[in-house]
Amino acid sequence: MLQSTQKLIAYFQLDASLRNTTLITSLVNAVVKCGDKQDAKALLQLYLPNASEFHYSYLLPVFKAFGDASMAAELFDIVIKDQQLIPNADPEILEVLGHLQFAPIKPILAEYLFNSDTKTDYYISKYAALGLLHFNCDEYQETILKAIEKCYGENLFPEFIPALVCKLKDTKNTLQKLYDLGDEVASTDCNAGILLGFSLCGEEGKYYFKKALFNQHWETFSTSTGTIHYAYEGLKNLGILLQELYQEIKSISDTASLSYAMDVFLALLNKKIEDIEHNATESYASLYVALFQWKSASESDNFIDLATSVDKETEAYEIEKLLALKMNEEVVLKNFI
Numbered sequence: 001m002l003q004s005t006q007k008l009i010a011y012f013q014l015d016a017s018l019r020n021t022t023l024i025t026s027l028v029n030a031v032v033k034c035g036d037k038q039d040a041k042a043l044l045q046l047y048l049p050n051a052s053e054f055h056y057s058y059l060l061p062v063f064k065a066f067g068d069a070s071m072a073a074e075l076f077d078i079v080i081k082d083q084q085l086i087p088n089a090d091p092e093i094l095e096v097l098g099h100l101q102f103a104p105i106k107p108i109l110a111e112y113l114f115n116s117d118t119k120t121d122y123y124i125s126k127y128a129a130l131g132l133l134h135f136n137c138d139e140y141q142e143t144i145l146k147a148i149e150k151c152y153g154e155n156l157f158p159e160f161i162p163a164l165v166c167k168l169k170d171t172k173n174t175l176q177k178l179y180d181l182g183d184e185v186a187s188t189d190c191n192a193g194i195l196l197g198f199s200l201c202g203e204e205g206k207y208y209f210k211k212a213l214f215n216q217h218w219e220t221f222s223t224s225t226g227t228i229h230y231a232y233e234g235l236k237n238l239g240i241l242l243q244e245l246y247q248e249i250k251s252i253s254d255t256a257s258l259s260y261a262m263d264v265f266l267a268l269l270n271k272k273i274e275d276i277e278h279n280a281t282e283s284y285a286s287l288y289v290a291l292f293q294w295k296s297a298s299e300s301d302n303f304i305d306l307a308t309s310v311d312k313e314t315e316a317y318e319i320e321k322l323l324a325l326k327m328n329e330e331v332v333l334k335n336f337i
Helices: 003-011 021-034 037-050 054-066 069-079 092-099 103-115 122-132 138-149 161-167 172-185 192-199 202-213 227-238 242-250 255-274 284-292 303-308 313-333
Strands: none
Touching (some): 021 054, 037 054, 037 069, 054 092, 069 092, 092 103, 092 122, 103 122, 103 138, 122 161, 138 161, 138 172, 161 172, 161 192, 172 192, 172 202, 192 202, 192 227, 202 227, 227 255, 242 284, 255 303, 255 313, 284 303, 284 313
16 A cells, blocks of 8 residues: 555544645545555545545545446445435546446436436536446437537537537537537537547547637637646547647747647646646657757757747746656656556
């Protein structure tokens, strides 16, 4: 068991008023980064009697990372009663159970999304959709299509229903209509699910994802309902490197367009810095060199220069420092994991 796991268990013995959620997050991230199933089992025993208490929901990423069918069954038995989520349980557990592909949760996710008589809570709807993404949805083809079609022409709608486009056997017409929805009608507080859906539709979806990413109508840098988070996740889903995007924005000649693209790119870099998942495709070291290496001993011609051209040098220097810290962390961790 990791020392971080032991510290978490001890820390939760403190009164809730004395706990700091940033510290809890840091310890949880360490467990996700360096732990294993034994750590998850130990923390599960901490979570199960306290599933309705807010601070314990911070442990969910550990179960998502290392959970198995046995752990999923224990979680399900605690948080689901009468085919519904118990009061005050964090809805994110719905996605965790979906991620673990625990079959009994599937009809419950579908019920929340498609058949609820009352308006489903935003977060329950969100995590039900994200959970359903991990299952075969052949039996829901018509239901998913109808749910997506209800979003057309609406400014606000269940934000993550469109992500299920990837479950349709024929996505061509729907992808174009979803792009039009996001580009012309949908609030920028309600487009994260569309972006996610694009990114889960392979090459066909990649076209629309790339088309939306630097389109000002989409405001993909927004943090309000997580648009930037799902834009970043979309890059990973599609295997698009930040280094590739850097080369693309370097070719933008219009100052206003470049300034906007830099806002999006800086936001994506910040998400990369926050990311605790191991990414062998794009290391922090390779990204740092790609952005900040000088062209020659006397000429920089790097990311700092590009940012300076649109008055964003302060943000660029901050990113340089943070990427250097992450690169150092990466180098150290490679000795142990």
